[in-house]
Amino acid sequence: MKFNTKTIHGNQKHDPSTGAVMPPIYQTSTYAQKSPGDHKGFEYSRTGNPTRHTLENAFASIENGSYGLAFGSGLAAIDAVIKLLQPGDEVIATNDLYGGTYRLFTQIFEKYGIIFHFVGLDNTTVISEKINKNTKLIWVETPTNPMLNIVDITSVVAIAKQHSILVAVDNTFATPYLQQPLDLGADIVMHSATKYLGGHSDVVMGALVVKDKGLADKLYFIQNASGAVCGPMDSFLVLRGLKTLHVRMQRHCENGAEVAHFLASHPKVEKVFWPGFESHPNHHIAKKQMNDFGGMVSFSTKGNRKEDAIKVVENLKLFTLAESLGGVESLCGHPATMTHASIPKAAREKTGVTDSLIRLSTGIEAISDLIEDLNQALAKI
Numbered sequence: 001m002k003f004n005t006k007t008i009h010g011n012q013k014h015d016p017s018t019g020a021v022m023p024p025i026y027q028t029s030t031y032a033q034k035s036p037g038d039h040k041g042f043e044y045s046r047t048g049n050p051t052r053h054t055l056e057n058a059f060a061s062i063e064n065g066s067y068g069l070a071f072g073s074g075l076a077a078i079d080a081v082i083k084l085l086q087p088g089d090e091v092i093a094t095n096d097l098y099g100g101t102y103r104l105f106t107q108i109f110e111k112y113g114i115i116f117h118f119v120g121l122d123n124t125t126v127i128s129e130k131i132n133k134n135t136k137l138i139w140v141e142t143p144t145n146p147m148l149n150i151v152d153i154t155s156v157v158a159i160a161k162q163h164s165i166l167v168a169v170d171n172t173f174a175t176p177y178l179q180q181p182l183d184l185g186a187d188i189v190m191h192s193a194t195k196y197l198g199g200h201s202d203v204v205m206g207a208l209v210v211k212d213k214g215l216a217d218k219l220y221f222i223q224n225a226s227g228a229v230c231g232p233m234d235s236f237l238v239l240r241g242l243k244t245l246h247v248r249m250q251r252h253c254e255n256g257a258e259v260a261h262f263l264a265s266h267p268k269v270e271k272v273f274w275p276g277f278e279s280h281p282n283h284h285i286a287k288k289q290m291n292d293f294g295g296m297v298s299f300s301t302k303g304n305r306k307e308d309a310i311k312v313v314e315n316l317k318l319f320t321l322a323e324s325l326g327g328v329e330s331l332c333g334h335p336a337t338m339t340h341a342s343i344p345k346a347a348r349e350k351t352g353v354t355d356s357l358i359r360l361s362t363g364i365e366a367i368s369d370l371i372e373d374l375n376q377a378l379a380k381i
């Protein structure tokens, strides 16, 4: 089955009890048992819920995995992965991580004795230098947020496999429309389903997909034991979102490309970060591992003044100034003061998140309207 069919039909059946084409929202916490332990596969909705179960199967299908798990947020999904580890275990992670992931690693899990190394994963020799007998996991984010650097998943997997280290890929920015990390050898794919998978900025949710049964069992145990699950209504909404993922992504990519080229030719723009440019340092890897370049575009203004960047985001009208990304509507953000404010300034600037950097999530509106909006906002500086 091709991807565009999987988003609609993958691992999905009509409701067995009524034939409902769309999965019912099983808004229930518990399930009747005939006799103790004699039930229809569901006991309690933290452990399993039919609407969530349908969604988890759909996640597995679109990521070419065998097992899917849905969580109450993207961070809850990451939290479950790190709970596979023991005190003393070490993790190597991308250095320009999503701010919330960095905060979870450094402010929660370091307290419990897990050690994190943040390195530029595009340089594979740096990875080898950090590996020792305690290294258990490599955490990859590609494209990265908000610099849109690209990590070569195949090369990371090749190094990790020599040392039996797990590889997890945060596939939030790319979505399986653009790249399938499990096919490239990764062990775990993670999503903030809040973003493109849900796609309508109306749900907060996380997802994990794996191929290996043993790994799936450990994660299901953590999902149930820690309990950060999502509700049936949210599961329904994300299932509905998934069905149009491929058509939405196609337009996000088209609009992203147009916006990137427009900005690159604008006199008030210093630099545009978008993996589709041949001048992008990892363009060749993006071309190899992705089907297109996505809808995320970051740029800095000439002179690198924070006031200018703030003026632009305040004046944009169609691009709403808001946290988050991946919805049908265009959004803009100022990472230094918003998504990445929890990263210390020195560490932030080292990865390129300067004071004038603006991140755009291009929506699926008419491209001429988006360009006009950017043009009038840039005219204000």
Ligand SMILES: *Cc1c(COP(=O)(O)O)cnc(C)c1O
Binding pocket: 073, 074, 075, 076, 098, 100, 101, 141, 145, 170, 172, 173, 191, 192, 193, 194, 195, 204, 205, 206
């Ligand atoms: C938003 C985001 C997360 C966190 O997901 P939540 O659903 O907000 O908890 C993790 N990684 C990336 C790349 C994100 O954009």
